[in-house]
Amino acid sequence: MTQEDKELLLKDLSARLPYGVKVEAKGLLKTIADDYDNRNIINAHVLNGLNLMDCFKTYSIDCMVKVPLFNRKGVCNIKPYLFPLSSITIEQEKELSKLGVSYGEYALHDDIRGLGIMVDEAYIFFEFCYKNHIDFLGLIEMGLAIDATGLDIY
Numbered sequence: 540m541t542q543e544d545k546e547l548l549l550k551d552l553s554a555r556l557p558y559g560v561k562v563e564a565k566g567l568l569k570t571i572a573d574d575y576d577n578r579n580i581i582n583a584h585v586l587n588g589l590n591l592m593d594c595f596k597t598y599s600i601d602c603m604v605k606v607p608l609f610n611r612k613g614v615c616n617i618k619p620y621l622f623p624l625s626s627i628t629i630e631q632e633k634e635l636s637k638l639g640v641s642y643g644e645y646a647l648h649d650d651i652r653g654l655g656i657m658v659d660e661a662y663i664f665f666e667f668c669y670k671n672h673i674d675f676l677g678l679i680e681m682g683l684a685i686d687a688t689g690l691d692i693y
Contacts, residue, residue, distance in 0.1 A: 540614055540683075548615060548683045549608070551676055552598075553589055555619065558670050561692055562586050562617040563685055564600055583620065583692055620687040621674035631671065640664050 552560070561583050584600035589608070597605045598617055609615055627635075640660045668675045672693055678684035687693065 540609070544681065544683060545609065545615070547676065548678065549589070551678060552586060552617075552619060554665075555669050555672070556586060556588065558672070559585050560672060561620045561687075562598075562600065563620065564606065565616045586617070586619070615683065619672075619678070619684045620690065620692055621672050621679060621684045622687050623679055624668075624673055624675050626688055627673065631667075635664065635667060638663050638667065640667070 552562075562585075564584050586598060586600055588599045590597045590599075590605070598608050599605045600617075606616055608617065640663050665675070667673075672687065674684055679686050
């Protein structure tokens with residue numbers, strides 16, 4: 540994992556903290572796998588906090604455990620469960636529309652007026668994605684997040 544990957548993941552996780560993002564936590568004894576026994580999900584925990592101030596960056600999860608974010612080789616010990624951007628539903632598109640943000644083929648660039656997305660629209664869109672656990676940064680494809688489609692954990 541590159542330093543850039545680490546920084547991208549930390550920024551994304553930090554922004555998702557208020558929204559109860561669930562993560563796979565490696566190396567923990569306590570799991571909630573029993574709640575998801577039919578789905579074979581291990582260590583699906585709600586991320587409660589990140590401690591980024593010391594040289595041993597840690598995270599805390601719902602079972603009150605603090606664990607290093609990265610192991611000695613730089614590999615991430617947690618991965619968020621997110622939905623791909625392509626999985627936005629019709630209901631979610633309607634919700635975005637009510638918020639004043641268009642989503643679709645020309646969502647980030649208006650070819651008719653030749654304008655990009657406005658800053659306030661971008662902020663609303665990003666907050667919407669954080670709230671709905673949508674991966675708009677491509678973390679799933681990069682191997683930094685797990686596709687939550689069909690897992691029924693949110």
